[in-house]
Amino acid sequence: MATGKIVTVEEQVEEVRERMAVGQVDRLTERSSYVYKRQGEPCLVCGSRIRTRIVGGRNLFWCGRCQRRR
Ligand SMILES: [Zn+2]
DSSP states (O other): OOOSOOOOHHHHHHHHHHHHHTTOOOHHHHHGGGGTTOTTSBOTTTOOBEEEEEETTEEEEEEHHHHHTO
């Protein structure tokens, strides 16, 4: 990959922690932390494919199905 910046798992976890501190993360988002290093693998909850996207220079991973149900 020619991506200029790779965000580490630690950085993503820390961002989630910060959001949790201010009450912006619900249980579903918190649970999604397991998908960080599962790109290309099925979601453990629903079996849907894990998705990835570069947002603001950050490499984000999420389950399209679980997080779309909000
Ligand atoms: Zn899922």
